Amino acid sequence: MVDTLAPEAGRKGLEFNYSVNPDVPNAVIGDPQRFDQVLHNLVANAIKFTDRGEVMVHVTSTENTDSEVTIRCAVKDTGRGIPQDQLEKLYKQLSDPNSPWNQSGRGLAVAQQLISAMGGTLGMESQPGQGSTFWFTVKVRKQRTIADIQDEDRPMISGTEGLRVLVVDDNSTNLTVMREQLSGMKMSVETAASGSDALKVLLDGVVSNRPFDIAVVDYEMPGMDGIELGRTIRAIPSFRRLPMVLLRPATAMVNDMMMRDGGFSICVAKPLRPAQLRDAIDSAMSGPAVPATGSVTSYDQEQDPAFQREQAPPPPGPMKLEVVIQKCMGDLSYLERILSKFQDQSDETFKRIIQCLNARDKDASLNLLEALAGAAESLGADDLRDHCIHVAEAVKFPAFNEALKLMPALKEELFRCIEYIPELLHQAASRKDAA
Secondary structure, three states, X not given: OHHHHHHHHHHOOOEEEEEEOOOOOOOEEOOHHHHHHXXXXXXXXXXXXXXXXXXXXXXXXXXXXXXXXXXXXXXXXXXXXXXXXHHHHHXXXXXXXXXXXXXXXXXXXXXXXXXXXXXXXEEEEEEOOOEEEEEEEEEEEEOOOOOOOOOOOOOOOOOOOOOEEXXXXXXXXXXXXXXXXXXXOXXXXXXXXXXXXXXXXXXXXXXXXXXXXXXXXXXXXXXXXXXXXXXXXXXXXHHOOOOEEEEEOOOOOOOHHHHHHHOOOEEEEOOOOHHHHHHHHHHHHHOOOOOOXXXXXXXXXXXXXXXXXXXXXXXXXXOOHHHHHHHHOOOHHHHHXXXXXXXXXXXXXXXXXXXXXXXXXXXXXXXXXXXXXXXXXXXXXXXXXHHHHHHHHHHXXXXXXXXXXXXXXXXXXXHHHXXXXXXHHHHHHHHHHHO
């Protein structure tokens, strides 16, 4: 079912995933053909009537005894939803086998007939604009299993046990599912909802002396996509050997060149079974780290001896390399720590400056601007320091409205500095290697 419907969800730009609770038995005795058809119809309907967002399947169990168990499958979407009057009409139709159905409701009618034949129950909840959940329950008998039978739809413990994993995905449901799956495999999991968040979490891991063993990254993310994030991660010296797995939608084409461009060892299509996820992580961990090729010069340039002799130095960035190298005395680990601290604190400082300016708090505004200017100067960020000084001059006048007008330019320069941190670390590492 997953393999047949995932491409259609991908073509509509929908996230499609599923989770199976650990308390669901490995094997049961029932009617697999009818069960699969019901689930297929409900998921197909959800994809059909969802224009954006996601379709999620949750499989849980209730009334779990030694011999029997009730399986509950819920298909949740973020579609247009169903008004209350139509929902009541659907319930009435489901309770009357002779009710007529229009074209869009035939899949639901078939599902109801199949569920009734299995002695189960079909239900739904929906709110306009918030999506719908269609669920069904079926009571089945448990089947005795052979100890070495493996179920690909549930977490399995292997040589990956104990790994510290970072999962990066902008979809919160996917993050929840991946956390459950990997935690079930005895891995330690942290998540990030964007590329910038991922970089912060990775750097925090280095600073706290709890580095990550591997990163699992989604390909399609707003802002910084998976390939760009991979290149940025590889530019940071501490992460040059970090294994990385790329997850792509079923319809997205990612070739070997694109994988190498981002520094990824392996790429797998979503949604994937826990066993597939485990195997991908195991494969990435067992092989050598793939250096990112996207941040280097093109092949033709590198093959040109004249280019190799006359390659121009990189253009100056918002922070001076010589200043930060002198500050950290050549210690790259220390440099990573102070840059991570700057990234964490400067964003919060900016927000507090805005609050103080709006509150017309002169002393607090000046103290915060002086602190940010000092941090900028210590990192060779002269333009950021100058922006802070200009805002402070307006505050001293006092001219708070003028100071607020200057803040967008300060914010833009601050973000330039934060975005430049990976490149700065890369240049610092290259300078140390050359020495």
